[in-house]
Amino acid sequence: MSASSPPVSARAVFAAFLRLGLTSFGGPVAHLGFFREEFVRRRRWLSDAEYADVVALAQFLPGPASSQVGFAVGYLLAGARGALAAWAAFTLPSALLLAAFALLAGRAGDLSGAGWVTGLKLAAVAVVAQAVAGMWGTLVAGEGAAGRLRTGLALGTAAGLLLWPGAWAQLLALLLCALVGWRWLPAAAGAGGDGALRPPRRSGGGRTGLGLVGLALAGLVVLPLLAPLSPAWAFADHVYRAGALVFGGGHVVLPLLEAGLVPGFLSAGQFLAGYGAANAVPGPLFTFASYLGAAQTVFSPLLGAVLGTVFIFVPGLLLMLGALPLWAELSRWPGTRRALGGLNAGVVGLLLAALYDPVFTAAVHGPRDLALALLAYAVLTAGKVPAWAVVLGAALVGGALLGR
Numbered sequence: 001m002s003a004s005s006p007p008v009s010a011r012a013v014f015a016a017f018l019r020l021g022l023t024s025f026g027g028p029v030a031h032l033g034f035f036r037e038e039f040v041r042r043r044r045w046l047s048d049a050e051y052a053d054v055v056a057l058a059q060f061l062p063g064p065a066s067s068q069v070g071f072a073v074g075y076l077l078a079g080a081r082g083a084l085a086a087w088a089a090f091t092l093p094s095a096l097l098l099a100a101f102a103l104l105a106g107r108a109g110d111l112s113g114a115g116w117v118t119g120l121k122l123a124a125v126a127v128v129a130q131a132v133a134g135m136w137g138t139l140v141a142g143e144g145a146a147g148r149l150r151t152g153l154a155l156g157t158a159a160g161l162l163l164w165p166g167a168w169a170q171l172l173a174l175l176l177c178a179l180v181g182w183r184w185l186p187a188a189a190g191a192g193g194d195g196a197l198r199p200p201r202r203s204g205g206g207r208t209g210l211g212l213v214g215l216a217l218a219g220l221v222v223l224p225l226l227a228p229l230s231p232a233w234a235f236a237d238h239v240y241r242a243g244a245l246v247f248g249g250g251h252v253v254l255p256l257l258e259a260g261l262v263p264g265f266l267s268a269g270q271f272l273a274g275y276g277a278a279n280a281v282p283g284p285l286f287t288f289a290s291y292l293g294a295a296q297t298v299f300s301p302l303l304g305a306v307l308g309t310v311f312i313f314v315p316g317l318l319l320m321l322g323a324l325p326l327w328a329e330l331s332r333w334p335g336t337r338r339a340l341g342g343l344n345a346g347v348v349g350l351l352l353a354a355l356y357d358p359v360f361t362a363a364v365h366g367p368r369d370l371a372l373a374l375l376a377y378a379v380l381t382a383g384k385v386p387a388w389a390v391v392l393g394a395a396l397v398g399g400a401l402l403g404r
Contacts, residue, residue, distance in 0.1 A: 063316015119398020
């Protein structure tokens with residue numbers, strides 16, 4: 001948390017993230033835009049540099065990237081209670097909606113082509129575009145050689161990821177940006193000022209961080225031993241492994257979940273129906289596991305929904321909580337700040353590439369779509385209308401004009 005920011009209560013964190021959990025459509029990249037709008041630009045609870053540091057760390061950890069960023073933001077603002085408040089408020093709305101959808105046996109049908117869903121995706125285009133523009137001004141643009149170098153890193157990262165997409169390409173690109181920043185950026189131009197993270201004093205330090213990372217890895221050993229004891233443990237094992245081993249979050253987790261749960265726990269048709277529903281609700285796509293737990297009939301659907309919701313997120317959140325104290329200490333070193341300058345420019349480039357694919361390509365399919373996206377961006381930036389209101393307005397307009 002920024003030294004100049006007032007203390008934030010866990011209750012305030014919960015209220016802010018609950019609104020995001022009810023209105024943040026568009027997938028993990030869009031969520032990062034919503035988070036920046038809420039906590040950097042509107043509430044000013046974090047600086048752009050602090051926020052970019054958290055986003056950069058999430059790119060290097062397996063698990064749900066946007067949920068990890070939200071969890072870390074809650075932790076930096078209000079400690080462990082803030083972290084749990086942020087996760088619960090952002091996650092439970094979509095988890096409850098998807099579990100209810102599973103219990104209703106998919107009566108709602110495929111909502112992916114509904115006009116209001118299209119409107120929500122177009123609002124996400126505007127939100128992500130605003131985030132890219134704002135972070136570019138803070139973390140990339142600048143005079144002299146340092147500004148030109150950061151600009152080259154951002155644009156080069158975006159171009160490279162558009163040509164060679166994928167989680168491993170993202171990791172390689174960010175590592176290269178960090179290396180270039182460490183070698184050639186001056187420390188004063190590194191990461192947007194003194195944006196080193198300041199976790200709460202009761203964070204426990206590096207030893208506690210290493211213990212939490214070890215606990216996350218221990219789950220990969222213990223749960224396979226428990227899996228033969230009951231179908232519930234077997235389900236938890238498959239879900240935990242998917243959450244622990246996937247880089248990039250979002251849609252990348254789907255193949256791991258399908259390989260572990262289809263056809264043993266549910267059919268391919270049930271799996272695809274839930275995937276369609278997961279793309280029509282706000283919040284993290286990882287709550288797809290809540291649907292899977294509620295849709296299976298091998299054991300209690302209610303227990304399955306709880307296990308799916310908890311075990312898909314636990315490994316990534318433990319890794320984030322364990323890595324934050326280590327990251328915070330490293331980020332204070334001059335060499336690390338230079339590397340973070342390059343890394344943060346790479347993060348902006350990553351978001352720029354994602355603004356095109358998948359955010360733009362998944363939402364804009366014609367002139368009317370582009371027109372609504374541009375209007376949403378104008379209302380968001382020039383009109384200074386809150387992001388949640390733009391999202392709801394786009395959903396209403398999309399429902400009236402863009403039904404397919």
